[in-house]
Amino acid sequence: xxxxxxxxxxxxxxxxxxxxxxxxxxxxxxxxxxxxxxxxxxxxxxxxxxxxxxxxxxxxxxxxxxx
Numbered sequence: 001x002x003x004x005x006x007x008x009x010x011x012x013x014x015x016x017x018x019x020x021x022x023x024x025x026x027x028x029x030x031x032x033x034x035x036x037x038x039x040x041x042x043x044x045x046x047x048x049x050x051x052x053x054x055x056x057x058x059x060x061x062x063x064x065x066x067x
Contacts, residue, residue, distance in 0.1 A: 004064040005043075007036045010055045016031035 011021060022032045025047065034040050035047075048059055054060075 001066055002067050004066055005035060005038055005040070005062055006062055007032070007051065010051075010057055010061055014043075016055070016056050019052070021054055024054040 007021075011013075011018060018032055018036070019029055022029045025032075025048065035043065043063075049060060050064065052059060
């Protein structure tokens with residue numbers, strides 16, 4: 001898939017664990033795992049916004065396009 005989701009990278013940079021992020025943004029760890037592994041078919045803009053707020057980053061820090 002040409003869209004890469006770099007949540008793990010931002011979690012490491014912010015020294016935050018997945019469980020903490022899931023709690024902050026209000027989704028289950030299972031759904032966050034699906035997103036992190038790239039198995040998600042879509043990402044709600046509200047979820048992306050919540051991730052960016054929690055990790056203090058921009059959407060471009062999370063999403064990357066590789067043809």
